[in-house]
Amino acid sequence: MRIKRVAAIAAVGALSFAMTACGSDETGSGGSGATGIVGKAESQKKLVVGVKADQPGLGLQTGSQYEGFDIEIAKIIAKGLGVEESGIEWKTTTTPNREPFIQQGTVDLVVATYTINDERKQKINFAGPYFIAGQDLLVKADSTIAGPEQLDGKTVCSVSASTPAKRIQSDYPKAKLQQFDSYSKCLPLLANGQVDAVTTDDIILAGYAAQSQYAGKFKVVGKTFSEEPYGIGLKKDDKAGCEKVNEILKAAASDGTYKAAWDKTLGSSGKAAPELDTTKLTNCGSV
Amino acid sequence: MDVFTDPTNIDAYVSGFLWILKLTGASAVCALLLGVLLAAMRVSPVPVLRGFGTAWVNIFRNTPLTLVIFFCYFGLYSTLGLSLADDLNLNNFWLGVVGLSVYTAAFVCEAIRSGINTVPTGQAEAARAIGLSFAQTLRIVVLPQATRAVVAPFGSILIALCKNATIVGTIGLIEASTVMKDLINSYGNAVIPIFLVFAGTFAAFLIPTGYFFGWLANRLAVKR
Amino acid sequence: MSTSSVLYDHPGPRAKIRNTVLSVVLGVGVVGLLWWIYSKFDQAGQWEARLWEPFTEPATWTQFILPGLWATLKAAAVGMVLSLAFGLVFAVGRLSDRWWISVPAGAVVEFFRAVPLLLMIFFVFYGVPFLIKGPVSAFWAVVIGLTLYNGSVLAEAFRAGIRSVPGGQSEAAYAVGLRKSQVMRLILIPQAARAMLPIIVSQLVVLLKDTALGYIVAYPELLQRGVNDLSANYGNIIAAAMVAAAIYIITNSLLTALAGWLDRRTGTRRARRPRQNRTVAADPTVAEPQG
Numbered sequence: 001m002r003i004k005r006v007a008a009i010a011a012v013g014a015l016s017f018a019m020t021a022c023g024s025d026e027t028g029s030g031g032s033g034a035t036g037i038v039g040k041a042e043s044q045k046k047l048v049v050g051v052k053a054d055q056p057g058l059g060l061q062t063g064s065q066y067e068g069f070d071i072e073i074a075k076i077i078a079k080g081l082g083v084e085e086s087g088i089e090w091k092t093t094t095t096p097n098r099e100p101f102i103q104q105g106t107v108d109l110v111v112a113t114y115t116i117n118d119e120r121k122q123k124i125n126f127a128g129p130y131f132i133a134g135q136d137l138l139v140k141a142d143s144t145i146a147g148p149e150q151l152d153g154k155t156v157c158s159v160s161a162s163t164p165a166k167r168i169q170s171d172y173p174k175a176k177l178q179q180f181d182s183y184s185k186c187l188p189l190l191a192n193g194q195v196d197a198v199t200t201d202d203i204i205l206a207g208y209a210a211q212s213q214y215a216g217k218f219k220v221v222g223k224t225f226s227e228e229p230y231g232i233g234l235k236k237d238d239k240a241g242c243e244k245v246n247e248i249l250k251a252a253a254s255d256g257t258y259k260a261a262w263d264k265t266l267g268s269s270g271k272a273a274p275e276l277d278t279t280k281l282t283n284c285g286s287v
Numbered sequence: 288m289d290v291f292t293d294p295t296n297i298d299a300y301v302s303g304f305l306w307i308l309k310l311t312g313a314s315a316v317c318a319l320l321l322g323v324l325l326a327a328m329r330v331s332p333v334p335v336l337r338g339f340g341t342a343w344v345n346i347f348r349n350t351p352l353t354l355v356i357f358f359c360y361f362g363l364y365s366t367l368g369l370s371l372a373d374d375l376n377l378n379n380f381w382l383g384v385v386g387l388s389v390y391t392a393a394f395v396c397e398a399i400r401s402g403i404n405t406v407p408t409g410q411a412e413a414a415r416a417i418g419l420s421f422a423q424t425l426r427i428v429v430l431p432q433a434t435r436a437v438v439a440p441f442g443s444i445l446i447a448l449c450k451n452a453t454i455v456g457t458i459g460l461i462e463a464s465t466v467m468k469d470l471i472n473s474y475g476n477a478v479i480p481i482f483l484v485f486a487g488t489f490a491a492f493l494i495p496t497g498y499f500f501g502w503l504a505n506r507l508a509v510k511r
Numbered sequence: 512m513s514t515s516s517v518l519y520d521h522p523g524p525r526a527k528i529r530n531t532v533l534s535v536v537l538g539v540g541v542v543g544l545l546w547w548i549y550s551k552f553d554q555a556g557q558w559e560a561r562l563w564e565p566f567t568e569p570a571t572w573t574q575f576i577l578p579g580l581w582a583t584l585k586a587a588a589v590g591m592v593l594s595l596a597f598g599l600v601f602a603v604g605r606l607s608d609r610w611w612i613s614v615p616a617g618a619v620v621e622f623f624r625a626v627p628l629l630l631m632i633f634f635v636f637y638g639v640p641f642l643i644k645g646p647v648s649a650f651w652a653v654v655i656g657l658t659l660y661n662g663s664v665l666a667e668a669f670r671a672g673i674r675s676v677p678g679g680q681s682e683a684a685y686a687v688g689l690r691k692s693q694v695m696r697l698i699l700i701p702q703a704a705r706a707m708l709p710i711i712v713s714q715l716v717v718l719l720k721d722t723a724l725g726y727i728v729a730y731p732e733l734l735q736r737g738v739n740d741l742s743a744n745y746g747n748i749i750a751a752a753m754v755a756a757a758i759y760i761i762t763n764s765l766l767t768a769l770a771g772w773l774d775r776r777t778g779t780r781r782a783r784r785p786r787q788n789r790t791v792a793a794d795p796t797v798a799e800p801q802g
Contacts, residue, residue: 332519332522332526333530333533333534333537334534335534335537335538335541336533339541345760346760348716348763349716349720349759349762349763349764350760350763351721351723351724351734352720352723353723353726353734354723354752354755354756354759357738357752358756361748361752362749365555366551366552366557366749367548367551367552368551411518415518415519415520420519421518421519424518424519429518446624446625450625450626450627450628453629454629457727463630464630464633467633468633471633471634471637471638475637475641476641478637478638478641479638479641479642482630482633482638486622486625486630486631489625489626489630490621490622490625490626492625493624493625494621494622497621497624497625
């Protein structure tokens with residue numbers, strides 16, 4: 001009867017969606033295995049890189065493209081491993097799912113304002129750091145807050161379970177912490193005065209403050225109260241890959257590609273490219 | 288299994304579920320009141336009230352709760368400046384209650400309307416025949432019979448409300464699902480026990496509630 | 512709504528005046544409230560053209576909103592098919608005569624009806640990979656979570672539907688000599704399915720709304736792409752949320768209208784069941800609410 005036929009066609013249609021979804025969502029995953037990213041890059045000429053999609057200047061998804069400093073660094077690393085830009089598959093990651101993505105093989109590398117810390121080192125390996133940021137505060141242009149000590153009783157906004165949020169909770173417990181899943185939710189609150197400050201790494205804050213819609217409204221306090229070394233995340237046991245990435249970073253520091261990456265993205269804010277201190281690169285977990 | 292013996296984790300677990308219970312309780316009361324009001328509006332003789340009620344129900348039944356809570360925070364609080372408490376958590380709590388109530392009230396209203404439909408028309412006709420007004424008809428004849436028929440849907444609405452309370456976590460309230468997410472991210476190797484504990488707690492509350500409402504519905508069912 | 516016109520008399524002259532006065536007063540009140548909201552939003556600069564301009568550019572639609580909507584519909588469609596299968600299997604399982612089938616089936620259905628969808632999506636996304644030693648894509652995390660929850664709701668609805676088929680049907684089937692599974696397959700399920708059609712489509716509306724929870728595991732559906740990502744680019748989060756809300760309302764209203772149309776079509780094709788179906792639970796308008 002009509003209903004059965006319609007239902008059957010709908011079921012077939014939905015199942016074929018499922019098949020295509022199966023196919024398209026599972027490509028590029030589960031590849032690194034024991035050979036690591038070096039092996040995968042050589043054999044498949046492809047890499048899956050996890051990046052941020054909502055941080056202007058560092059990792060922003062503008063439509064179908066990703067743009068930002070992290071993206072440029074990832075391209076440099078991929079090139080060093082022999083993978084062209086067209087062979088990179090970009091995957092959006094959020095703050096809490098970076099480690100699970102690496103551990104499960106959903107991505108091969110993570111270049112997403114990824115702070116190196118001991119807790120994360122237990123689950124994954126880090127190469128780099130390729131940039132040293134610092135936790136800072138974003139306030140309204142006319143605000144009197146000049147540092148985290150003045151946050152007592154004030155409302156601070158950050159992303160849940162991020163390093164900056166945890167630091168506020170542990171070191172400045174008198175501040176009231178409002179948490180969301182993305183910084184773009186914190187910004188309208190800052191503009192309207194419902195929160196007194198937004199906190200995360202200074203370079204991310206600068207990216208937001210520089211957006212045209214917020215031009216002139218905010219300022220970065222400029223007094224960093226922590227050190228956030230940005231690293232490149234890979235699987236814990238991929239020591240060879242980690243060392244190769246460090247080599248690529250060293251080369252980029254000396255042959256000008258690092259500076260070019262900076263100038264192309266964050267350089268538009270007027271800040272000069274920092275020197276990549278190759279003596280501080282990680283030892284990739286070797287004791 | 289050190290995740291379960293660490294006292295901060297246990298505190299977080301307990302406080303997370305306390306928030307859920309408080310959200311459920313407060314929202315259930317508000318949603319009930321609001322829902323009855325909406326149902327009365329939808330069956331009233333005044334066209335504007337009917338239109339308002341219908342618009343309300345259609346908007347809130349077709350919008351995801353996530354967006355409703357989002358608007359409570361960013362619309363009511365951030366733009367309209369409606370601050371419901373000084374303390375950050377309490378403010379988020381009350382905003383969550385507002386969002387949950389207006390959303391659930393739409394379903395309560397529809398349940399009550401369906402309940403009114405189960406009352407045989409002869410009852411309302413007899414009430415008109417002896418001269419009862421609209422309000423009296425509702426209050427004395429129709430609603431008492433209707434409410435006995437809606438106990439079962441109310442039970443399922445309450446259960447759904449309790450589960451929806453987890454969505455208030457999106458505006459920063461540290462309730463049970465946020466606590467579970469943090470614990471899973473910190474103790475990656477104990478994911479299954481953590482999930483079973485949290486899911487089990489919800490099940491321990493909600494499965495008996497479901498059976499209770501089923502029993503209550505049977506007891507109160509109007510034997511026609 | 513036959514009872515509503517019975518609840519009050521046809522308005523006489525005094526009632527008409529009273530109704531008109533009330534209408535005007537309340538109408539003014541509602542308009543006043545809307546105006547106040549509008550001006551407050553204006554104060555906060557929410558109506559600035561700059562915030563709404565992105566929606567006039569086709570790029571916004573083709574790169575953020577439409578892909579997000581497509582992802583939402585995809586997850587909802589696959590979730591619906593799998594939920595139907597799940598629901599049917601577990602409904603029949605619960606009605607089985609063998610206790611070693613009906614008790615576990617009952618336990619599974621009760622469990623998944625009691626666990627919040629958010630918890631299930633988290634668990635499938637972050638927890639299951641530890642079991643299968645491989646990644647779970649956000650799409651499957653959302654779909655599996657939706658299937659388990661909505662499948663359980665549908666299982667209960669199917670069970671109620673199968674039990675509501677007049678007893679005489681199955682008695683006659685047994686008298687003719689059919690076995691339990693044939694009775695179920697040939698007699699009960701087809702009749703129950705036709706009656707359950709409105710509930711199934713209203714569960715589809717619920718499914719569509721529940722896909723919004725996918726943004727928590729970064730599944731690029733409408734909320735994630737159309738609100739989070741879009742506002743990261745343009746800083747217009749409230750405007751984006753309003754547009755997203757409008758899209759959801761329109762889509763879900765269309766689906767509900769489809770449900771009503773289907774109900775009317777299947778109803779008039781056979782002898783209408785007596786309308787004395789006085790149980791509220793069968794009414795499709797009270798499908799379980801979910802976020």
